[in-house]
Amino acid sequence: MSSENDRPGSDAQDAAPEQLALIRETVRKAAVPRAKPRTWRGADLAPELPVARVLVDKGVLHLDRYFDYAVPADLDADAQPGVRVRVRFGAGRGRVHGGRREGGGLISGYLIERRAASDYSGPLAALAQVVSPEPVLSPELLGLARAVADRYAGSLADVLQLAIPPRSARAEGKATPLAPPAPAKPAPGTWERYGQGPAFLESLASGGAPRAVWNALPGPYWSEELARAVAATLASGRGALVVVPDGKTADRIDAALRAVLGEGRHALLTADAGPQKRYAEWLAVRRGSVRAVVGTRAAMFAPVQHLGLVAIWEDGDGNHSEPHAPQPHARDVLLLRAAHDKCGFLLGGWSCTVEAAQLVETGWAKPLVAAREQVRRAAPLVRTVGDGDVARDAGARAARLPSLAWQVAKEGLSRGPVLVQVPRRGYVPRLACGRCREPARCRECAGPLEARDAGALHCAWCGRSEGEWHCPECGSFRLRAQIVGARRTAEELGRAFPAVPVRTSGREHLLESVPGQPALVVSTPGAEPVAEGGYAAALLLDGWTMLGRPDLRAGEEALRRWIAASSLVREQGAGGTVVVVGEPSLRPVQALVRWDPVGHAVRELAERAELGFPPVSRMASVAGPPSALAEFLAAADLPPDAEVLGPVPLPVTDPSRPRRAGSAPAGEAWERALVRVPPGSGAGLAAALKSAQAARMARAGAGAEQGVRIRIDPPDIG
Numbered sequence: 001m002s003s004e005n006d007r008p009g010s011d012a013q014d015a016a017p018e019q020l021a022l023i024r025e026t027v028r029k030a031a032v033p034r035a036k037p038r039t040w041r042g043a044d045l046a047p048e049l050p051v052a053r054v055l056v057d058k059g060v061l062h063l064d065r066y067f068d069y070a071v072p073a074d075l076d077a078d079a080q081p082g083v084r085v086r087v088r089f090g091a092g093r094g095r096v097h098g099g100r101r102e103g104g105g106l107i108s109g110y111l112i113e114r115r116a117a118s119d120y121s122g123p124l125a126a127l128a129q130v131v132s133p134e135p136v137l138s139p140e141l142l143g144l145a146r147a148v149a150d151r152y153a154g155s156l157a158d159v160l161q162l163a164i165p166p167r168s169a170r171a172e173g174k175a176t177p178l179a180p181p182a183p184a185k186p187a188p189g190t191w192e193r194y195g196q197g198p199a200f201l202e203s204l205a206s207g208g209a210p211r212a213v214w215n216a217l218p219g220p221y222w223s224e225e226l227a228r229a230v231a232a233t234l235a236s237g238r239g240a241l242v243v244v245p246d247g248k249t250a251d252r253i254d255a256a257l258r259a260v261l262g263e264g265r266h267a268l269l270t271a272d273a274g275p276q277k278r279y280a281e282w283l284a285v286r287r288g289s290v291r292a293v294v295g296t297r298a299a300m301f302a303p304v305q306h307l308g309l310v311a312i313w314e315d316g317d318g319n320h321s322e323p324h325a326p327q328p329h330a331r332d333v334l335l336l337r338a339a340h341d342k343c344g345f346l347l348g349g350w351s352c353t354v355e356a357a358q359l360v361e362t363g364w365a366k367p368l369v370a371a372r373e374q375v376r377r378a379a380p381l382v383r384t385v386g387d388g389d390v391a392r393d394a395g396a397r398a399a400r401l402p403s404l405a406w407q408v409a410k411e412g413l414s415r416g417p418v419l420v421q422v423p424r425r426g427y428v429p430r431l432a433c434g435r436c437r438e439p440a441r442c443r444e445c446a447g448p449l450e451a452r453d454a455g456a457l458h459c460a461w462c463g464r465s466e467g468e469w470h471c472p473e474c475g476s477f478r479l480r481a482q483i484v485g486a487r488r489t490a491e492e493l494g495r496a497f498p499a500v501p502v503r504t505s506g507r508e509h510l511l512e513s514v515p516g517q518p519a520l521v522v523s524t525p526g527a528e529p530v531a532e533g534g535y536a537a538a539l540l541l542d543g544w545t546m547l548g549r550p551d552l553r554a555g556e557e558a559l560r561r562w563i564a565a566s567s568l569v570r571e572q573g574a575g576g577t578v579v580v581v582g583e584p585s586l587r588p589v590q591a592l593v594r595w596d597p598v599g600h601a602v603r604e605l606a607e608r609a610e611l612g613f614p615p616v617s618r619m620a621s622v623a624g625p626p627s628a629l630a631e632f633l634a635a636a637d638l639p640p641d642a643e644v645l646g647p648v649p650l651p652v653t654d655p656s657r658p659r660r661a662g663s664a665p666a667g668e669a670w671e672r673a674l675v676r677v678p679p680g681s682g683a684g685l686a687a688a689l690k691s692a693q694a695a696r697m698a699r700a701g702a703g704a705e706q707g708v709r710i711r712i713d714p715p716d717i718g
Contacts, residue, residue, distance in 0.1 A: 040126040041097060046076035049114035052127055056089055056109040057157050059325070061694035064155040068118040070100060070126045079127060082135030084167065085111050086128045101125040110137045110160065134172050136164050136286065140341070141303050147336050150683070152712045153620070153690040154326020162322060163301035171280035176289040183261055186231040190221040193378075194370050197225075204232040204309060204344055211338065213356045214348035214368040215598055217378040218567035220534070222348070226311060227256035229346060230292050234265070238308025238343070239291035243300050243330045245317035246526075247272050248512055253294045253313075261292070269295030269302060297322055300333040310334040311346040316353040316553075316560045317526070321715050329713065331355065350567045350597070351560040354608065355615045357601035369598065379595040380538070380569040380576030383408070384584040401496065405539045405579045409493075412537030413500055413518045415575060419531070419538040420493065420522045421565045423546050431457070431479045433471040439548070440469060440479060493520050505529050525561040534570035536577075543582030543589065552613060552717055556604060559588040563597055614713065618682030620689055621717065623650060623664065623672040624708035632708045636692035639677055639684040647671035674717060686712055 053066045069087055071079050079085070088104035095103040101123045108131070118124060137160070145159040185205045191197030196212075203210040216222040226242060233240040244250050247270045257266045267281040267290045284290045286303040293302045297320055312320070312334050320330040331347065338345040345365065347356050359365040370378075385402045401409075412418040431440040431449050440449040442459035449466055451457050457466045457479075470477045494502045501519045505511040511529035514521055521529060525546075546558040562580060570576035582589045591600035609616045622629060629647055638644075648671060655666035664670035677685045689710050696708065 040070075040072045040128075041100070041102070043126070044073040045126075046071040046073050046079075048076075049116055051115040051118045051124070052079055052085070053112045053115060054085060054087055054109045054127075055112055055156060055160070056087065056107055057161070058089075058107065059155050059157040059161070060697055061155050061690060062698040064149070064157070064694070066112055068115070068120050068124055070124040071114070072126050075127055075130050078130040078133040079111055079114070080133070080135060081111055081113050081139075082137040083111050083133055084131040084136065085109050086131060088125050088128055096123045112137075112142070132167060132169070132172060134283070136167075138286070138303055141301065144301065144333075144337060144340060147340070148328050148333055149326060150690075151332065151336070151686060152326035152328050153686040153693070153710050154328075158325045159328070162298060162324060162328075165279045165282050165298075166275055168276045168279040171276055171283055174280065176284050176287045179289050179291060180265055182237050183231055183234050183265070185235040186228045186260060189224065189228055191225055191228060193217060193374050194368055196366070196368055200346075200368060201228060201232040204229060205235045207236045207238070207308070209308070209338075209342055209344045211345040211359075211365040212347070212368040213352070213360050213365045214346055215352055215370075216348055216350050217370050217375065218350060218380070218563075218569070218595075219378055219571070220530070222313075222350075223252045223256040224260065226253055226313065226346075226348065227260040229309065229311065230257060230266070230294075231260050233309040233344065234261070234292055236308055238306045239304035240293070240309040240311070241299065241302055241304050241307065241334075241337075242292075242294040242311045242313070243320070243334065244294065244296060244313045245319040247296060248510070249313060250294055250296055251512070252530075257292065257294060264290075266290060266292035266294060267302075269293055269299040271296065271298070297330050300328075300330040300337075307337065307341045307343045309344040309346065310337050311348065314349040314351070314560075314564070315347055315356060316349065316351060316556065318715065327711055329715075332713070349560075351556075351563045352597040352601040353560075354556060354601050354605050357598065357605045358615050361602070361605060367598070375595055377573065378571050380566055380578050381572045382566065382578045382580065382593045382595070384589055384593060385579060385581045386583045386585075401492070401539075401541075402579075402581060405541070405581065406496065408537050408577050408579050409497070409520070409539060412535070412575075412577065413497065413520070414536075415518075416516050416533060416536035416570075417514055417519045417521055417531045419528060419535045419565060419568060420520060421525060421528065421538065421540050421561070422522060423525060423542050433474060433476050433479065438471055438473045440471070442466065493522065503529075523565075525565070528565050528568055530568060534574075534576065535568055536570060536575060538565055538569045538578045540565060540578065540580040540582075543580050547582065547586060547588060552608075553715070555586075555588040556601070559591055559597060559600055562588070562592050563595075566592070612676065612678070614717075616679065618677050618679070618685060619713060619717065620675045620685055621672055621711045621714040622675060622689070622708065623670055625668065626671050628707040629671050629673060632692060632696060633673060635695070636688055638675065638688050639681045641678055641681055642685060642688075643676045645674040645676060647673040682712075 050071050052069045052071045054069050055066055056063065086106050087109055089107045090104040095101060102125065106128060141163060145156055145163055149156045149159045188198040188201055191201055200210050200212055230240040230242060242253060244253060250268060250270050254268050267285050269278060269281055273281065285293055288305045291304060293299055293304055295302065312331055315331040322328050334345065360367050383404065385404050409418050431451065432438060433440060442449060442464055444464050449457055449459055449469065457469060458464065459466065497520060503511060503514060503519055503521045505521065505523040505527045510527055513530045513532065516532035540562050543558065546561065547554055566578045569578055580589060580592060587600060591597055622632065624632065633644060650664055650670045650672050652669060653663050653666045675685060693708065693710060
């Protein structure tokens with residue numbers, strides 16, 4: 001060692017404390033590996049209720065039951081019903097030591113109950129760990145999850161994955177304040193526009209459980225009206241839950257609740273909040289600190305205490321249908337909650353679905369509507385442009401904007417912004433015959449033809465190029481765009497109105513609001529921003545393409561999209577005008593002109609009842625490879641009154657496109673069968689399909705679930 005190191009003033013001696021401090025800080029910040037849970041070999045068991053019944057988080061149907069575990073004495077205090085636990089699963093009977101089963105992989109689960117003894121006669125494994133003493137699974141939530149699993153032929157573990165958000169230890173460590181006192185009963189406000197509106201609020205405020213289907217008037221007041229319904233429920237000392245289709249709608253109701261209730265009285269549960277904040281809000285609801293919740297689809301399971309009202313806005317929106325197994329719909333989950341908790345129910349929207357009409361038709365819910373005079377005052381003027389008008393319109397033949405739509409847009413721009421709704425974004429049109437408008441289809445697989453970015457004509461299903469197409473109906477060789485995207489429409493309108501700014505709103509760039517100055521706002525359905533003071537006019541283009549979708553709900557969905565856009569337009573007295581490009585004789589177009597979505601839904605319900613279509617009947621979709629599907633249907637013990645429709649081939653999934661939930665793997669040829677039962681047999685159908693799938697998985701392993709897929713009440717049946 002050099003003698004310089006011995007000198008008191010040396011640099012090395014001065015640096016030693018700094019290096020030591022650096023090492024200590026590095027060790028302190030280093031990630032400490034998680035210690036593996038104990039095996040509890042030889043440990044004493046809990047003196048009382050030494051058996052824990054656990055639901056393991058496996059999610060496979062043949063394991064959709066509870067399993068018993070021994071409770072070590074050291075875990076006795078924390079191992080309470082509802083907490084998250086970890087257990088060892090999959091150990092064989094031969095791995096027993098000291099009277100307890102050992103081995104197996106660690107898996108998460110929920111402790112359902114404590115018992116004095118087990119029904120299982122063999123040795124039990126011990127609980128490996130209590131993840132957190134926070135009870136997140138209440139008996140009420142467990143009962144709801146079980147009901148949802150049974151209705152949709154799914155597993156309880158899959159439902160709980162949807163119902164309980166991932167844990168955040170930091171959020172659990174924070175104290176939750178006490179719930180504020182109940183607010184005062186709100187005034188009816190704009191609910192007075194509806195005949196039974198004030199009585200509905202009064203029933204909620206007095207502790208009643210009214211059930212209503214609410215056809216909201218067009219305009220900006222719907223969010224405040226929902227907030228007043230929540231406030232009336234809170235005034236009775238109970239909780240309220242509102243489920244909306246997207247974050248944009250949730251933000252509007254969030255602002256309305258703050259205006260009506262003040263800060264700190266409700267929770268906002270959306271995916272945009274992030275996992276930690278969302279879990280903190282969810283904990284505040286579970287602990288009773290907050291009794292009002294507004295959120296998107298996952299909020300349908302929110303553990304609101306003393307539930308007095310469940311409400312859903314725009315139940316026809318596809319976002320309310322959960323894409324993950326077992327794919328429940330928020331409307332049906334809230335109907336189950338209303339029945340189990342005996343609370344109020346409110347289904348609201350500008351339009352009306354067939355399911356909503358059925359609730360009124362059966363007497364389960366009462367209609368909450370305004371008088372026709374009030375509707376006419378609040379709605380804009382609706383004008384139509386039919387196929388005959390387009391054929392005689394030289395301007396429409398040269399461009400895609402009929403003369404009437406051009407004139408209404410020009411007049412509207414002198415007073416404010418004009419909304420233009422197009423059915424699709426971008427530049428990817430599906431094609432149709434230019435003479436008779438018969439959809440252009442592939443000669444090989446009958447798939448739709450398209451020309452991406454003005455390129456060569458090819459099939460959207462099989463990818464085959466089509467060089468010399470001609471219409472098999474009329475012989476024409478001329479094609480036209482069946483759907484022209486929002487981006488192309490914006491460019492065309494920019495050339496037609498060069499001095500007016502053009503804004504676009506769609507999936508890639510979503511506008512929440514626009515100012516009240518003159519501008520053209522081109523939007524895809526569902527992405528329409530709110531205009532300050534309302535739009536002066538709206539153009540609903542290519543309506544026939546929305547009505548031409550090969551789906552049972554095409555008319556209902558087109559009307560819902562049109563009314564949602566038209567509701568953002570000023571009332572007729574203020575000059576608000578809507579132009580829809582669609583054949584005036586079609587029922588959805590007539591319903592829009594009369595602003596009568598309820599009448600449209602009632603007629604649709606009557607027709608479906610005659611044909612035995614949902615929601616009058618219950619239906620399930622079963623899809624898979626042809627051989628596996630045939631084997632499954634042959635083995636399933638379906639109800640005697642079940643009717644099997646099909647199977648029919650499904651379109652082959654394009655590997656270059658995003659895969660939809662439940663679709664076949666890319667490149668595989670699958671078939672689909674529909675199983676239909678009359679009213680009263682839906683539970684039997686779900687139980688039969690679940691039992692058949694469980695037996696199939698038990699024989700072939702978890703991979704069998706990938707071979708056959710079941711969906712109860714599919715939203716799209718063609």
